[in-house]
Amino acid sequence: MIERENKKNSRTVQKEARPKEILSAALNVFESNGFAGTRLEEVAKFAGISKGTIYLYFDNKDELFKACVRETVGKPIAKTLESAINFEGSTEKLLHELAEKIGDTFSDPEYRSIFFLIVSEGKRFPKLVKFYFDEVITPSVSRLSNIIQRGVDRGDIKSSISEEDALLLLSPVIFINVWNRLFGNEKKINLKDTLHSHIDIWLDGMRPENK
Amino acid sequence: MIERENKKNSRTVQKEARPKEILSAALNVFESNGFAGTRLEEVAKFAGISKGTIYLYFDNKDELFKACVRETVGKPIAKTLESAINFEGSTEKLLHELAEKIGDTFSDPEYRSIFFLIVSEGKRFPKLVKFYFDEVITPSVSRLSNIIQRGVDRGDIKSSISEEDALLLLSPVIFINVWNRLFGNEKKINLKDTLHSHIDIWLDGMRPENK
Amino acid sequence: MIERENKKNSRTVQKEARPKEILSAALNVFESNGFAGTRLEEVAKFAGISKGTIYLYFDNKDELFKACVRETVGKPIAKTLESAINFEGSTEKLLHELAEKIGDTFSDPEYRSIFFLIVSEGKRFPKLVKFYFDEVITPSVSRLSNIIQRGVDRGDIKSSISEEDALLLLSPVIFINVWNRLFGNEKKINLKDTLHSHIDIWLDGMRPENK
Amino acid sequence: MIERENKKNSRTVQKEARPKEILSAALNVFESNGFAGTRLEEVAKFAGISKGTIYLYFDNKDELFKACVRETVGKPIAKTLESAINFEGSTEKLLHELAEKIGDTFSDPEYRSIFFLIVSEGKRFPKLVKFYFDEVITPSVSRLSNIIQRGVDRGDIKSSISEEDALLLLSPVIFINVWNRLFGNEKKINLKDTLHSHIDIWLDGMRPENK
DNA sequence: AATGAATGAGGATTCATTCAT
DNA sequence: GATGAATGAATCCTCATTCAT
Incomplete structure (x- = not known):
């Protein structure tokens, strides 16, 4: 209980890690297929999440790309x-x-x-x-x-x-x-x-x- | 009659010029937008022709791109x-x-x-x-x-x-x-x-x- | 010259035979591919003529089909x-x-x-x-x-x-x-x-x- | 909680029913218009869904047809x-x-x-x-x-x-x-x-x- | 009369984006 | 927060039809 204040539980950790995981996956796929040739579904698969989740962290494909860079x-x-x-x-x-x-x-x-x-x-x-x-x-x-x-x-x-x-x-x-x-x-x-x-x-x- | 053998009518001239016109337009648009980002309609507009005409000269987008190069x-x-x-x-x-x-x-x-x-x-x-x-x-x-x-x-x-x-x-x-x-x-x-x-x-x- | 009056020259014969040739080709292709699945280009190829020629004898695909029957x-x-x-x-x-x-x-x-x-x-x-x-x-x-x-x-x-x-x-x-x-x-x-x-x-x- | 194991939520129910709904609609339209004459948009309308949804369950028109049969x-x-x-x-x-x-x-x-x-x-x-x-x-x-x-x-x-x-x-x-x-x-x-x-x-x- | 190049409406298919669960 | 089913706009591609030659 005491630890709780100093520690982030795994959910929180996961949550904070998400954007980076997504960006890493996105970078990978963007680099292989280019911007227009990249399907967000593939980015999601690479990141081990679902398509919809990307939109919790990034407004749209454009923003995801910019964030990558x-x-x-x-x-x-x-x-x-x-x-x-x-x-x-x-x-x-x-x-x-x-x-x-x-x-x-x-x-x-x-x-x-x-x-x-x-x-x-x-x-x-x-x-x-x-x-x-x-x-x-x-x-x-x-x-x-x-x-x-x-x-x-x-x-x-x-x-x-x-x-x-x-x-x-x-x-x-x-x-x-x-x-x-x-x-x-x-x-x-x-x-x-x-x-x-x-x-x-x-x-x-x-x-x-x-x- | 003699001229007939040496002359091509305007239709033929147009037809023979088409592929180059299309390739030139395509190169332009591909270069701006990349392969996946290029719409063939835009290529057609650039070439001053209609969408369908591209397909008279090239099998599909892939082939058009390769031909460009x-x-x-x-x-x-x-x-x-x-x-x-x-x-x-x-x-x-x-x-x-x-x-x-x-x-x-x-x-x-x-x-x-x-x-x-x-x-x-x-x-x-x-x-x-x-x-x-x-x-x-x-x-x-x-x-x-x-x-x-x-x-x-x-x-x-x-x-x-x-x-x-x-x-x-x-x-x-x-x-x-x-x-x-x-x-x-x-x-x-x-x-x-x-x-x-x-x-x-x-x-x-x-x-x-x-x- | 005398024969000319009684005989139709090959052009005329061809002309009168055209519709039947087209219908025969059309029937063939319609039967293989159905109405919607039939391309008039294929009918033309079968009839040994060009696509446009079909339209000299039949108003459109529908009429061609009906004429076949x-x-x-x-x-x-x-x-x-x-x-x-x-x-x-x-x-x-x-x-x-x-x-x-x-x-x-x-x-x-x-x-x-x-x-x-x-x-x-x-x-x-x-x-x-x-x-x-x-x-x-x-x-x-x-x-x-x-x-x-x-x-x-x-x-x-x-x-x-x-x-x-x-x-x-x-x-x-x-x-x-x-x-x-x-x-x-x-x-x-x-x-x-x-x-x-x-x-x-x-x-x-x-x-x-x-x- | 106990119910949870035996119950499917409405989303799941819907999803499981979809293929049959689509097949039923497709059969109907295919039968009326034949394979080539059928527009998938009409199938979708018949099934009360959108065009894209068909592709969630069937690879393409051919496969949809085969599945129907x-x-x-x-x-x-x-x-x-x-x-x-x-x-x-x-x-x-x-x-x-x-x-x-x-x-x-x-x-x-x-x-x-x-x-x-x-x-x-x-x-x-x-x-x-x-x-x-x-x-x-x-x-x-x-x-x-x-x-x-x-x-x-x-x-x-x-x-x-x-x-x-x-x-x-x-x-x-x-x-x-x-x-x-x-x-x-x-x-x-x-x-x-x-x-x-x-x-x-x-x-x-x-x-x-x-x- | 015949051609076949050109057109563009129409239809298959994809995929970014939304939203009910 | 997370999901993934659903959507429909967007895009490739086809082909009936037109028309200049």
Whole structure:
């Protein structure tokens, strides 16, 4: 009885867990079938609940989809931002650290799913794209810019670098994810390894003495 | 009477043009709404015909979609292959030439549409993905490999290069297309310029004296 | 040139033959697929013409169907009526002659088709049923009644016979046709032989001394 | 609480009754309009439900049709089989008993509907025809044959009887049903009375002394 | 007269959403 | 809160009918 005040009974636990279970199931099915191709019945089956229950937690299919993205994207955002603090060591070290972070993020299948959903369904949900841009892309790019600016200041990177050149440092992340999704069966590319290798080449090519 | 043999009446001309008109409209709508989200009525409206007419030329929605991809992908395939012949000049020159070709290909909105449809709907049409891989990706990669191998042989590129490193030379193509599709409103990246710049950096980073 | 006046050129012949060709094809397809299940395109294919041509000769699907029935039913009607004249010989002889006539009529697949179309689609075309009843059934029954009445008068048939008993003399015609259509694959029944046998049994059972 | 185990709530009751309601409505409409001519919306209206509900219980129109036949045919099959046991009394008595049973069966409008659906749509559903032949026709014929063979053995029926002659004993059943369906408005024939009369005539005609 | 491309109303089927239990 | 039966709007697809050639 005393415990009751501090503990949530299983019903309550279940109740609070429901939305996350649904979102997880929904993400899964949305990713496989796209927005329009997803039947809520299948989402329900995946979540082990009935169709009607989804509507206790989400207004409709659209809202469910948006919630999927917002919810799943939250984690990596937090991770990105929190790690944005330490600025010690060489440019090389910082970039490889960043590569590790990004690699970790994309090693999460849920995050990959979100990424592809935004690519696939972005036209139907422009607000989500804006949200993603503001909350995920902009901070990440900003952080990358900081590292690079610091590299220029330290003399690690040539000063003629453009904003686009900096962005391209991360282009393998997109490329490899798209590649693996489509052609992973034929030939799978390792994201982290290849990204580290790419950074090395890029840094070599970016040395100030290269014009 | 003589003309009769060489002339097609307007009915025939119309009929022969129909499939292409329909495919063009379909590509447009599929690209905006995805496969499942596309209503054939809208395709018909776009093509300026009626619903039923689509079925005079295509068995069903699936076949229409496949035809879209196959038809549109044909052109770049041809372009890729035809240009595969000349091998003169420096590695740098060849790579920049390749960049131009790719840039031209992706400057065609139809081709970009196909690319995104394959990314978005690949799971539903694995055969199309395989087709795209075999007909578009493999020849392109093969051609890139030839240039790079030749570069290694000529001493332009360091010999420790991996297959993945070579592939990444093209990663900006994917990255920029995805970026522009999603965030083109916020900040548009120029494909050709950026790709050329990237190639220069990459070549500098790949010089044999860099380790 | 002289011949021209007496002869119809092939175009004209073809033109006059068209309606019959179409009706024959239509009957075939209607019989296989029923009214609603028949596509006019298939009728056209069967007739070796194009869909549109049907509409040069028939207003619409309904009229085509009715024409099928009326046209095909005409022949047996004529046959029935013309043969209704001779009344010589024993009742037995007359009945067996009638059996032969009916057997001949139903040996024509077109006539069987009509019969089944009327059974199957009668509810949709009550006027056709009425037409069939008036033009085919009533005269036939009337003729049968005449024979039987004459048989009663001659003392060949007992006088207690009812109208229904008389009708039943022909019940094997329907039974055997239905049977063969449905179960002909399993076991086919010969219409004429069995009908003759049935008449003999019936006549024996109908002798005045049987009560 | 105790009641709970024995009671079904109204929802459950409704759900369990649905298939039969739908089948009954469907049989009705199929019988009126044939398979192709039936709109599922009309079936739904007849059943007092909505279009979609049909699909909760039947996969598609074809399956609904088959279920109609199988379900409705079940009863008479059972009746036929159960009554196949008693073999006492004269041949005459047995045949008149059989006539009663058959008359009862066909007095059920649902059974008549099935019969006509099989005649009308048999070509489209050959498996149903086979099913009907095996489950309904064969047992009935077999039973009739037993009675007649016994009649021959007892000296009630002449031994020269053929299998077809025996079958014809039931030809009025088909004839009268077809007649009444088509021409019932003009002149309705009573199945049982006429069948009994027919049996008497047939038996008289079949006496051994008749040749 | 003949064609067959085009139309669009009509019907089968699906599935997001509601709501009685 | 949870269920899942029921709904009906939405969408694919067919085919009778029209009409320009």
